[in-house]
Amino acid sequence: MKQPPVFKESAQVRHPAPPDGVPASVLLVDDNPAKLTALAAVITDMGLDVATANSGREALRLLLQRDFAVILLDVKMPAMDGFETAALIHGRPKSAHTPIIFVTAEADTDSERFRGYTSGAVDYIFSPIVAEVLRAKIQVFVDLFYLQRKLTIQAEELLQSKRQLRELASYQEHIKEEERKRIARDIHDELGQSLLALRIDVSMLQARTGTLHPRLNEKASDALNHLDTAIRSVRSIINDLRPPVLDLGLQAAIEWQLEEFRQRSAIDCTMSAKDENFRCDLNEKSATTLFRIVQESLSNIARHAQATQVHIELYREGRQLYLQIKDNGVGMTDRKKLNSFGLVGMKERISMLGGEFSIDSAPDKGTRLTISLPLD
Template identity: 85%
Template sequence: MQQQETPLFKKGTQPRRLVAPDGVPASVLLVDDNPAKLAALAAVIADMGLEVTTATSGREALRLLLQRDFAVILLDVKMPVMDGFETATLIHGRPKSAHTPIIFVTAEAGKDSERFRGYTSGAVDYILSPIVTEVLCAKIRVFVDLFYLQRQLAMQTEELQQSKLLLRQLASYQEHIKEEERKRIARDIHDELGQSLLALRIDVSMLHARTRAMHPRLNEKAGEALNHIDTAIRSVRAIINDLRPPVLDLGLQAAIEWQLEEFRQRSGIDCTMQAKDADAHCDLDEKRATTLFRIAQESLSNITRHAQATQVHVELYREGRRLYLRIKDNGVGMADQKKLNSFGLVGMKERVSMLGGELKIDSAPGKGTVLTIAMPLD
C-alpha cells in the first residue's frame, strides 16, 4: 500500500500584503531540495507583496547570501550533502548574515534534543507540515516588519545626517554673509564717514589756527569742535575694528596680539601670548582665521564679564596640519557645569565644527578656565 504524502498546506485565508517604507519589497530566501515545495511556498509568500528567492541546497543559499540581504530565511531541515543545521550554522557564522532570522521548515516535530540543536544553530522558530497559511504568514510578517523598521530607521538616520549637514552648510553660509556684511559696512564707514570726518577736521583745524589771535571765543568753540571730531573719529575707528580689524590682514597672530593689547587697556588684566611656528597662520584661509579671531574676541569678553581673572595667557601653535589656539585665565572657573552648554559656548562649538575643527573647555571652581581650539589648516 502506497504511503500518502503529507500535504504541505492546510487551507487558509489570503495573506495580507506588506508595504515597504521605501517601496522596495523585502526579500525572503526559501531553501529546500524539493522544487515542488519551493514553488508552493513561493506562491504563498509572493502574495504578501514580498520578493522571493529560492535555493535547492545549502551551498546555493550561502552563495545568495553573499550577494544580498534577506528579511528572513525559510530553511528545510532534511537536505542531502548539507542539512539545515549545518547551513544555519554557516549562515550565522558569516558577519554579513549573522543576524538574519532563520525559520526551520520540517514535516516532523522531532525530539527535544533535535529542536534544541536547531535553536543553537541559529533558528528563531520552527514550522511543521502541513503548514497553516495564516501561521506561516504571521511568522514571516513579524520578521519582515522588523526588517522594514530597521530600514526605516536607517532612512531616517540618513535623512537626519543630511539635515544636520544642510543646517551646518546654512550656518556656515550665514557666518560667511555676516562677515562679508561686516567688511562692507566697515569699508563704507571708512570710505564715507571716515573721510568726511577727516575733511571736517582739516577745515575746523584751519579755522582754529586762523582765529587764535583775532577771535578768541570763536577759537575756543573751534577747539571744542576739534575735540568732538577727534572723539567721533576714535569711535568710528573702534567700530571699524570691531566689524573687521584691518590688522587681521597681517595675519592671525598679529590680530590676536592687537586684540590682547586692546583687552589689556580696557580691562587692566595682565595678558601674555606665546606663539610657536609664527608662519603657521600663512596656511590658514581667511574664513578659519576670522573664526578664530572672533572666538578669541568673544572669549576675552566672557573673561571680563564672568571670570574675575587677573591674568590671561594665549598660545598659538601648530602640530602637523592643525593650528591650535589656547586661551587660559586664572579666574573663578565654572562651578555650574551647565554653563559649558550655554548658548554662547554652543555657538562657538558649532562655528568651529562647521570648519572641521574641535573646541574643548576645561574648567573647575577656583582653577580658572582653559579653552582650546584645534583648527585644520586644510
C-alpha cells in the same frame, strides 16, 4: 525523498506597505524543488520579493547580492545542512542578525533543536504547516525589517537636514563676514575720510584764529576734541567689524585683540605662539572664525569669569592648528553654561570647518577652551 509540506489554509494576515516602496525580500532554502514551490505559493500574496535557493551555497551567494527580512531554511540538506548554512550566514557581519526560521518535516530531538537555536535560528516550523501561522511568523520579521528600514531612512533624512543646516549656517557666517567687510570699508572710505577732512579744516581754523578770536578759537578747540572722539569711535567700530590687522595674520590679530582687552579690563593677558609656519596654511575663513571666537571668549571672561589672568596659546602639530584660551577665573559651576547658546555656536562653527572644540572647566580652577582645526 522528502515530501512537500502539508498546509492548512486559514484567514490571511495584514500586509503593510514598505516605507520606501521596495518590498522586503524573503529567502527560501531547500533542496526539494516541490517544497520550494509549495512554500513560495503560501507567501506569494504577501507582497514580498521571494527568492529561492536549492542549497546552502546558493543561499550564501544570494546573500552577497541583497539583504533579506527573513530566511526559511530546511534542516536536512545534502553537502551542507541547515545548521552549517545558518552558522555561515550569521558568521558574515552583514547578515549576522538576519532572522532564520528552520523548516523541517521531522520532529527533531531537543538536542537538535538546541543546536538549531545556537546556530542562530529564531524559530522552528514543523509539518503539517499551517499557512496562516507561517505567514504570521514571516510578517513579524517583515514588520521589523520595514521598521528598521524606516528608521534608517529617517536617520539619513535627519543627517541630510543637519548637513543642510550646517551648510546654511556656514553660508550665513560667510555673508555676515562679507557684510562686515563692506560696512567697515564704507565707514572707512566715506565717514572716516569725511571726519578726517573736517578735522583738518577745523584744525586750520583753530590755528588761524589764535588770540584774534578767543571765543571762536575755544569753539574750534572743542570741535577738535569732539572730532577726535568721533574718529576714535569710528576706528573702534571698524576694528570690531573687521580689524585690518587680521590681514597681517591670525597671531598679529589676536595679539592686537589681547592688548585692546587688557586696556579695557585691566586683566593680565599673555600669548605664546610656538610655530608661525601655519600662516600660509590657514585660510581666511578659518582665521576669521578663530579670531571671532577669541573675541567672544574674551568678552565672556570679562563678564563672567572674575579672572585676573588670561593666556592664549597658538601652535601646530602636524597638519592641525591648535588654539587654547585659558583663564584663572571662577570656572563654570553650572552645567547649563557648558551648553549655552554662545558655546554651542562656537562648537558648531568649528565643526563646520572640520575641527574639534572642547571645554575644560572646574569651580575656582578657571576655564580652558581648546580648538583644533585642519590646515589647508
